[in-house]
Amino acid sequence: MNTMNHKSDKKLPELLSTAPSYLWLFVFFLLPSLLVFAIAFKSADSSGGISDSWTLSTISNVLRQDYIIVLWRTIWVSVVVTALCLLLSIPVAYWIAQQPKKYRYWYLLLIIIPLWTNFLIRIFAWRTLLHPEGFLRTALLWLGVIPDDMFLLNNMGAVITVTVYTCLPFAILPIFAAAEKFNFALLEAARDLGASRFKAFYAIFLPGIKRGILTAILVVFIPAMGSYAIPDLVGGVDGELLGNKIALRASANRNLPEAAALAAMLSIIITVPVLAFMLKHKRLLRNIISIRRSAGDSTK
Amino acid sequence: MTMKLGLKLAALATAVSALLWGCGPSKPVLNLYTWSDYIDENLVKEFEKQYNCKVVIDTFDSNEFMYAKLKAGGSGYDVIVPTSYMSKIMNDQKMLLKLDHSKLPNSKYIDKRYLDNLAIDKKMEYCIPYMLGYTCIAYNKEKLGDIPQTWEVFSNEKNKGRMTMLNDYRETIGAGLMFNGYSINTRNEKELEKAKEQVLKWKKNLAKFDNEVYKAGIQSGEFLVVQGYSGDLFQVLDESPNLSFMIPKEGVMIACDDMVIPASADNPELAYKFINFFMDPKNAAKNMEYTCYAAPIPEAKKYLPEELRTHPGMIFPEALFKAGQIIQDLGDDNAKYLKVWDEIKISQ
Amino acid sequence: MTFAVMIFMYLPIAVLIAQSFNSSRYGGRWKGFSLKWYEALFRDSSVINATLNTLVVALVATLVSTVIGTSAAWALNRYKSRLQTSHYGLVYAPLVVPDVLMGISMLLMFVSFKVELGLTTVILAHITFCLSFVAFTVLARLQDFDFTILQAAQDLGAGPWRILWKILLPLLGPGIAAGAMMAFTLSMDDFVVTFFVGGPGSTTLPVKVYSMMKHGPPAIINALSVVFMAFTFTVAILGQIFTRKKF
Numbered sequence: 001m002n003t004m005n006h007k008s009d010k011k012l013p014e015l016l017s018t019a020p021s022y023l024w025l026f027v028f029f030l031l032p033s034l035l036v037f038a039i040a041f042k043s044a045d046s047s048g049g050i051s052d053s054w055t056l057s058t059i060s061n062v063l064r065q066d067y068i069i070v071l072w073r074t075i076w077v078s079v080v081v082t083a084l085c086l087l088l089s090i091p092v093a094y095w096i097a098q099q100p101k102k103y104r105y106w107y108l109l110l111i112i113i114p115l116w117t118n119f120l121i122r123i124f125a126w127r128t129l130l131h132p133e134g135f136l137r138t139a140l141l142w143l144g145v146i147p148d149d150m151f152l153l154n155n156m157g158a159v160i161t162v163t164v165y166t167c168l169p170f171a172i173l174p175i176f177a178a179a180e181k182f183n184f185a186l187l188e189a190a191r192d193l194g195a196s197r198f199k200a201f202y203a204i205f206l207p208g209i210k211r212g213i214l215t216a217i218l219v220v221f222i223p224a225m226g227s228y229a230i231p232d233l234v235g236g237v238d239g240e241l242l243g244n245k246i247a248l249r250a251s252a253n254r255n256l257p258e259a260a261a262l263a264a265m266l267s268i269i270i271t272v273p274v275l276a277f278m279l280k281h282k283r284l285l286r287n288i289i290s291i292r293r294s295a296g297d298s299t300k
Numbered sequence: 301m302t303m304k305l306g307l308k309l310a311a312l313a314t315a316v317s318a319l320l321w322g323c324g325p326s327k328p329v330l331n332l333y334t335w336s337d338y339i340d341e342n343l344v345k346e347f348e349k350q351y352n353c354k355v356v357i358d359t360f361d362s363n364e365f366m367y368a369k370l371k372a373g374g375s376g377y378d379v380i381v382p383t384s385y386m387s388k389i390m391n392d393q394k395m396l397l398k399l400d401h402s403k404l405p406n407s408k409y410i411d412k413r414y415l416d417n418l419a420i421d422k423k424m425e426y427c428i429p430y431m432l433g434y435t436c437i438a439y440n441k442e443k444l445g446d447i448p449q450t451w452e453v454f455s456n457e458k459n460k461g462r463m464t465m466l467n468d469y470r471e472t473i474g475a476g477l478m479f480n481g482y483s484i485n486t487r488n489e490k491e492l493e494k495a496k497e498q499v500l501k502w503k504k505n506l507a508k509f510d511n512e513v514y515k516a517g518i519q520s521g522e523f524l525v526v527q528g529y530s531g532d533l534f535q536v537l538d539e540s541p542n543l544s545f546m547i548p549k550e551g552v553m554i555a556c557d558d559m560v561i562p563a564s565a566d567n568p569e570l571a572y573k574f575i576n577f578f579m580d581p582k583n584a585a586k587n588m589e590y591t592c593y594a595a596p597i598p599e600a601k602k603y604l605p606e607e608l609r610t611h612p613g614m615i616f617p618e619a620l621f622k623a624g625q626i627i628q629d630l631g632d633d634n635a636k637y638l639k640v641w642d643e644i645k646i647s648q
Numbered sequence: 649m650t651f652a653v654m655i656f657m658y659l660p661i662a663v664l665i666a667q668s669f670n671s672s673r674y675g676g677r678w679k680g681f682s683l684k685w686y687e688a689l690f691r692d693s694s695v696i697n698a699t700l701n702t703l704v705v706a707l708v709a710t711l712v713s714t715v716i717g718t719s720a721a722w723a724l725n726r727y728k729s730r731l732q733t734s735h736y737g738l739v740y741a742p743l744v745v746p747d748v749l750m751g752i753s754m755l756l757m758f759v760s761f762k763v764e765l766g767l768t769t770v771i772l773a774h775i776t777f778c779l780s781f782v783a784f785t786v787l788a789r790l791q792d793f794d795f796t797i798l799q800a801a802q803d804l805g806a807g808p809w810r811i812l813w814k815i816l817l818p819l820l821g822p823g824i825a826a827g828a829m830m831a832f833t834l835s836m837d838d839f840v841v842t843f844f845v846g847g848p849g850s851t852t853l854p855v856k857v858y859s860m861m862k863h864g865p866p867a868i869i870n871a872l873s874v875v876f877m878a879f880t881f882t883v884a885i886l887g888q889i890f891t892r893k894k895f
Contacts, residue, residue: 014723014726014727014729014731014732017719017720017722017723017726018719018720018723018727018731018732018735020715020716020719020720021716021717021719021720021723021735021738021739021779021783022720022735022738024716024775024776024779025738025739025741025742025776025779025780026738028754028757028772028773028775028776029738029741029742029750029776030738030741031757032750032753032754032756032757033741033745033749033753035753035756035757035760036749036752036753036756039756066642066643066645066646069646070646088649088653088656091649091650092649092650092653095649095650096650107650110654110657111657112829112833113661113877113881114657114658114660114661115833115837116833116836116876116877117661117664117873117876117877118837118853118854118857118869118872118873119837119839119854120839120854120857120858120861121664121857121869121870121873122660122661122664124513124516124664124861125660125661125663125664125667126660127513127516127517127522128520128663128667129659129660129663131520131521131522132461132462132521132522133521133522149460149461151461151507153507153522154461154507154508165656165657165660168653168656168657169657173826173830174788177788177826181792211788215784215788218743218744219743222743222744222746223746223747225746226746226747226748226749228748229839232467232512233512233513235508236507236508237503237506237507237508237509238648239508240645243746243748246746246748246749247748250365250368250748250752251362251364251365251368252362252364252365252468252469253364253469253638254364254367254368254634255638256368256752259748259752260752263746263748263749263752264749266746266749267744267745267746267749270744270745270746271741271744271745274744331848331849333848335859336856336859336860337859337860341692341693341694356848356849357694357851358846358847358848358849358850358851359851359855359856359859360859361858361859365843369755369765369847375764376764376766376847376848377848512861513861519672539672
């Protein structure tokens with residue numbers, strides 16, 4: 001395989017390795033997504049079908065004030081969930097990465113196993129845990145931590161707790177992957193040079209696992225923005241998030257165009273900043289890679 | 301070359317699924333699309349044996365979702381079990397087969413009181429009623445004692461945070477309408493406004509609007525009062541002596557689920573046999589026992605075990621034929637209900 | 649800290665295991681020890697059927713998405729061209745799109761191209777959302793990969809297949825395995841997308857659980873989860889013993 005050295009032949013392997021995913025995602029992802037954006041410019045007819053004519057009314061309808069309230073609620077819940085997940089997963093990943101290699105994967109497995117139970121069932125189990133007459137609330141009442149009329153279920157606190165619970169493994173995995181590659185000798189060196197433990201962690205470890213943290217943020221924040229089963233099952237009367245609205249419009253309310261418009265709004269809110277950030281970040285990555293490669297070439 | 305690879309993989313995926321599911325003796329297949337846990341599996345097995353066929357059951361959990369899927373082109377189902385108002389919509393959209401009653405001899409058993417008083421399709425032109433249910437209220441008798449028969453129960457601040465109403469705009473606004481003495485199918489905006497104020501008053505005391513967890517919640521003592529569907533609630537009540545139920549005097553909503561044959565059915569002949577089979581009073585009785593809902597087949601009562609012949613879930617309360625109301629589709633005016641519901645949801 | 653997180657992770661699992669032995673149908677109160685849900689589980693053909701569907705979908709989706717995803721990661725890492733920039737965007741986008749949108753959009757597409765909904769459409773949809781996860785997991789590995797090894801192997805006269813089998817796969821293996829595992833887990837647990845693109849005979853476990861929660865006894869599902877966890881755990885332990893013998 002000398003092709004790598006010749007520019008003219010370089011195209012073929014590139015095309016070969018690119019085509020399957022490119023074509024697949026073009027047909028099964030891009031095309032259908034565009035279809036949805038198109039449907040946002042339609043309206044629903046009374047039988048629940050989609051009208052033939054084009055209109056802007058569905059879009060303008062979606063910008064109503066009550067949707068904005070729900071949107072805002074969705075954003076802050078997702079931000080809190082993401083922050084909590086990071087707070088919990090960084091120390092865990094840090095700890096696991098320092099364990100002897102033969103135990104590491106067992107710890108990882110322990111983190112993953114809860115994911116192998118059905119997620120709806122896990123949510124249901126939380127309802128038992130947070131039950132108003134359950135042991136947790138009784139204990140908290142006895143300790144005087146919570147007032148008599150406070151419940152642990154059917155409120156935003158429950159939604160956040162359970163969302164953190166379901167997202168945590170997905171946050172730990174990428175951070176662990178990054179931490180595993182981190183050279184822990186650097187921390188020792190910093191300590192030898194007089195940095196405090198905290199300072200070394202903050203100034204060396206965290207930047208060292210930056211990519212893992214970024215991945216974790218993405219894999220937690222995005223599903224949180226779109227979640228609807230959790231607010232549905234453990235949320236209260238004012239617990240509706242954007243995902244609930246979309247699902248409701250798509251099913252019970254028989255208004256597919258409005259569901260499409262809401263979904264489009266959600267995906268624009270998520271996709272645009274994330275893609276912009278990633279493209280910028282990618283240039284950064286590319287720089288690093290090309291620096292490393294040229295360094296390798298020069299030593300050769 | 302790579303195209304081929306992609307195609308091959310796609311073909312592989314298809315082949316594997318076809319291999320696993322397409323094989324076996326080619327018995328005729330009946331595809332049933334219904335609510336979960338809504339049919340006695342032993343009866344289904346009996347039917348399979350009797351007609352040497354295979355029944356494949358898929359489930360949906362809202363009429364609208366099922367409708368959207370069919371409308372979008374989903375086909376291959378032979379029998380579907382929608383709620384009456386949805387059967388009508390589907391029929392209006394020419395999605396259903398006109399029923400040939402010569403193939404449904406057992407339709408003579410269907411309750412005339414239901415057909416005359418409540419049914420939308422009184423002549424059973426496109427649907428056969430399968431099960432009747434009503435929305436009622438279950439409560440924790442151990443903790444609350446007896447409570448008056450009224451929707452006003454949700455105004456009791458003592459149970460704040462321990463009560464639920466359904467997360468269904470027609471049902472819950474409907475409760476507000478009935479409380480004020482209006483029709484649940486009203487198109488009058490003033491009446492809807494009053495219903496909204498009523499529901500908002502109740503909302504302050506509710507833990508949530510819920511369709512999923514109220515059964516487990518009332519049984520475990522998490523909730524003290526819940527609004528729910530009769531069959532579902534009786535399944536819980538039958539094993540929990542500390543709970544009781546109540547039918548509000550202002551009226552309740554009745555729902556009937558029908559059996560229909562979609563126009564796109566692959567196997568309508570088998571579908572007729574299936575529907576006829578479940579109208580047989582003996583089978584209807586078994587099915588009632590399993591689901592806790594009432595099949596509108598008076599003859600079936602004979603075949604129920606003695607102790608179940610007064611069961612308020614399986615034997616439809618006589619008074620409800622007159623006092624109950626059945627949900628009808630409102631076409632464009634549906635939007636009025638949705639608007640009210642959105643306002644209820646968003647108000648703090 | 650890890651200990652606290654483990655408790656947090658396993659508290660609900662403990663509840664779930666306890667509930668699977670609770671004779672109460674809705675798992676509210678403790679009504680005595682019982683194995684009846686396990687019996688019911690093995691008698692309930694619809695649950696077994698749903699489990700089989702879930703496994704078939706997850707296996708096929710994992711296999712196909714791992715192959716395509718790895719190839720995509722390779723291309724993204726190896727080549728820098730305008731094609732790869734758009735490729736990157738295309739592989740990236742599914743990660744930042746909510747399930748609901750993906751479900752609706754694929755449903756609409758299958759319908760407009762008159763593809764009959766069923767197990768096949770579910771598999772196609774699952775491959776689509778698994779693909780990007782695999783690609784990015786493998787890509788993370790590749791980015792730390794020292795490509796001078798390949799150069800060295802070539803200089804020593806190794807052919808492309810030999811390089812693939814002897815160098816690439818062993819070195820990237822953990823990354824690919826991690827990607828496949830991610831794909832399998834995602835596919836097993838997917839509810840939203842399956843719900844939208846499913847048709848006759850394609851009810852998977854999460855879809856079944858959701859409707860059971862509303863209308864049927866969820867206790868059976870507790871029992872099923874326990875059986876499933878036991879199965880997974882056994883496989884993991886066997887895997888460990890097996891690899892230990894090997895090395």
